[in-house]
Amino acid sequence: MTTAPRLLLSAALGALASTVLVLAAPQARPLPASQQPAAPQPPPPAGAPDAPAPQQPDQIGVSITLSGGAAPRLAVPSFIAATPDLKAAADTIGQVLREDLRFEREYDLIPRASYAPITPATSMETVPFGQWKELGANAVLIGTVRQNASSLTVQARLFDIATQRSVWAKEYTASSSNPRQFAHTIADELHKEQRSLVGVARTKLAFASDRDGEQARGTVEQRSIKEIYIADYDGEGQRRVTVNRSLAINPSWSADGRAIAYTSYRRGYPDIYVSYIYQGKMDQPAGGTEVIHNFLPAFSPDGARIAFMTNRDGNMEIYSVNRDGTGLRRVTRHPGNDSTPTWSPAGNQIAFTSDRTGSPQIYIVDADGLGQPRRITSESWADRATWSPAPYNEIAYAGRNGPGFDIKIFSPEQGQIRTITDSTGSNESPSWAPNGRHLAFASTRAGRTQIFTIARDGQDLRQVTKAGNNVQPSWSR
Amino acid sequence: MSARLVRLVALLLVVVATATACSRKKPPVARPTPPPPSAGPVGGAAPPPPPAPLPEPEPPVASVPVEPAISGTSVDYNARSLDELNRESPLQPVFYGYDSADVAGDMQAALTKNAEILRQYPSWVVTIEGHCDVRGTAEYNLTLGERRAQSARAYLISLGIPAERLKTVSYGAEFPFDPGTTEEAYAKNRRAHFVVTSK
Structure with missing residues (x-):
């Protein structure tokens, strides 16, 4: 157990053909009968090799x-x-x-x-x-x-x-x-x-990084690719989980912490891939082709479905699909471009970005695609909504603030928006911690783009990554 | 021979010389042309209507000194490998204004020239890559890159290039051509970039 994960990891790193690195599977964590809570047990911690x-x-x-x-x-x-x-x-x-x-x-x-x-x-x-x-x-x-x-x-x-x-x-x-x-x-x-608090000490962050300095194949230009990495919430134990040798971005954790969906260009066109990181298995549920391109996956809170952006109707629209590729459903219908979906905590609504009124703004629509989308922002540019779990039920996003972006939080109850970053550098791609008390985001405040975490009140800023550029964090459930 | 006839023959000679010079002009430059001055932010969500085909460029006026003709230099791009072809591509990039996917007037000429080359090499299949500068959000730039690639493709289709020869892909702001953070660098990165994928 001590060396097995490391051996597996280095073996997989060496195998250029493999795409998903096999990590040691988290052990089941049986609780003594006297401690079984009445409520369903939360899923095993994301990637905890030896809880x-x-x-x-x-x-x-x-x-x-x-x-x-x-x-x-x-x-x-x-x-x-x-x-x-x-x-x-x-x-x-x-x-x-x-x-x-x-x-x-x-x-x-x-x-x-x-x-x-x-x-x-x-x-x-x-x-x-x-x-x-x-x-x-x-x-x-x-x-x-x-x-x-x-x-x-x-x-x-x-x-x-x-x-x-x-x-x-x-x-x-x-x-x-x-x-x-x-x-x-x-x-x-x-x-x-x-x-009575759900802590996040065993959660993980997934993100895209160019830290290994690898170049895209088959192009005459020098193009630095990104691959998907994971780390403990506090930045410890950083490791790579994909070997695409092409661009891999937009990671999103599944609810059980065992799979990561992301956008990869490994076949020359962007499509959604789901990597089961402890099994070395990979799915491609969104049906991409040379013509149909899919981006920006977001796992539903129950882990059953994936919302994503696709060009299949001639412009960008939001669709959702079961993780096995069945049950494809169109969520938005508008000649403008709808992008970057995120699910509500109950899974019955989807927030997304749309340029239907000009600049990108955040909208909310029912996940079944029926009903009219409702706009919630009036920024000069707003993108990448992320919806916090109960009890907060807030929507964070990146809002333009001068030359860069800041992380802003919309509270549906009060209808108010507050800014939690301080306009240092550009702050993008927020992702809520599963207890809604923290956010991870990407920022240029320390030079290159790095992952940071911050409390929902804007305090306790912590830098998580240091090597290369690191973008688009997803906080495991 | 009357003086009138002499004048007519002289005129004909000029016309022929001009036409010859035109047909032997140097092949299009491979290096990217400098980007246009950036247009202001453009609102409006609807995709731009397919632009009308441009009239053919006017022939140079007769008063311009005729370039010395160079014989036997026409380039056969098909003799090159795909990598060589794409390294010194005859297909010119199209540059865009900030947050815009509209093919500006001065960029229509580049697409017209690309259409000529694609007609000259009818077996070529081309991927049009949409790229963005880093100033927008990474996620939305995937959408903007798609719109840029699509608008360049629509323009080429309007010039008669078969749709099945023109693929697109959006790279958002992931692959900047110039990693700088100046306006000049940003302008270079807002582009549709042409890659020949089969010939």
């Missing part, structure tokens, strides 16, 4: 909350290593957990630098509650790491400083290959069980 399985639940069912709803002050020291050789893994888990928790802002994290005077705990029994209390902590999240054959066993506990009692505890055993995955799993489960 730790929780074991021996020791849940007491107490949440740490403060009156008035203020964020509890939380300390997350390095986890306790059972043996010295586990110290690096224990430190990584603590550090990644701090970043994951800081990302959602549900806890007020006490800065790591101020932990210096605290006596490090050597076991769960020696947590210095008095010292943490002096530092102003309401809670401390700490854990242990021990070796278990070739795997690690990680235990995490959330202590209430006031009562000095463990209010939440979990134990996980999984491959030792990626300690970060323990932290991501702990963060997601802590957020869910303590804060």
Whole structure:
């Protein structure tokens, strides 16, 4: 398990003929019966190669909350290593957990630098509650790491400083290959069980990149191609998932995180491809030909259908199709050009870009194509709508702002539009995180085009990519 | 011979010389012509109506000094490989204004010339690539590139080139010809680019 994914990855990278890189499939993550939630279990995390399985639940069912709803002050020291050789893994888990928790802002994290005077705990029994209390902590999240054959066993506990009692505890055993995955799993489960929040620590970003500097074949000009890459939400673990040797752009994750739809020119014309990245299988559901061109796929929220843009009627229109190529349906009918579709969270509506009144603007139409599209923007140029899940139900898009673009958010309830980027560089191609609290987007603010994430209120800007140009992010569900 | 007849013969000679010079003019230049000054943003969603065919260019007036005729230099492009052909293409690109897919007046001449070459080589099949500068959004530029390729294709069809010889593909702003960020670079990248795909 430790080396298999890497071997598979490099083997596939070497095989020029193959188009989809085979990645290690995420393991199913069975939950103990006592923990089965009433609601359907969310799909397995996107591409988590070795998501730790929780074991021996020791849940007491107490949440740490403060009156008035203020964020509890939380300390997350390095986890306790059972043996010295586990110290690096224990430190990584603590550090990644701090970043994951800081990302959602549900806890007020006490800065790591101020932990210096605290006596490090050597076991769960020696947590210095008095010292943490002096530092102003309401809670401390700490854990242990021990070796278990070739795997690690990680235990995490959330202590209430006031009562000095463990209010939440979990134990996980999984491959030792990626300690970060323990932290991501702990963060997601802590957020869910303590804060009723769907975290995004195990989600992934897909994007198109020219970082490998490859050139298109069969043209006399030098043309830099792009291929599809994926990364953890925090930018770790970046890897390539397509080998088209031609332009591959516009990635869109399937709901289960196992497939990516994208536009590829691998046959000389643009068509929609669906790559099952853990199987090395590929579909071409939109029926492209030398004459019929298809672009800009968007998976429906249930993962069953793909909306896309096509030229088959003489101008650009939106269609949708089942991912196996059946059930083709026309969604828009207008002599103007309709492009860049995105689905509503319930899958019953589609937002898209149209130039039917001149400049590109965002419209909403019923997904069955019946009814009149409704225009929601009045920008000099608006494109690439992305629709956030409940409870926000907002539509983000790129709106022209002077020479470049900014990420703007339309709130249907209030009918208001707010701008969350600051006109530094050009900011394009937003994609919502599955919990609607963050956006990924592409920006030229750091020179070449790179992927960034930002909170929905415009705070907490983070750069995700650095190598080459990276564009058109899609955040996994 | 009367003086009148002498004048008539002289006139005929001039006409013949002019016609000869015309038919032996150098083959069209392969290098891209500099783009026109950019037109302002053009609104309007409807695709441009197919433009009317242009009248043939006027023959040069007789007062222009006749170019020295060069004999035996007519180029047979069919003797070249596709790569060689496309590296020094006789087919000229068409340049567009910002956010526009309209074939401007000065670009109609380039398409007229391309139509002549396509008539001269009736077996050629051509892909018309639509390209954009990077200033719009990457997604919408795929649409704009398509419109540019289609408008150039419609113009060639209106000049009598069979539709089945003219394919199109939009590359949006993905393959700039000039990676610069000046207006000059942008203007070079807003184009329909012709690639001979079979001959």
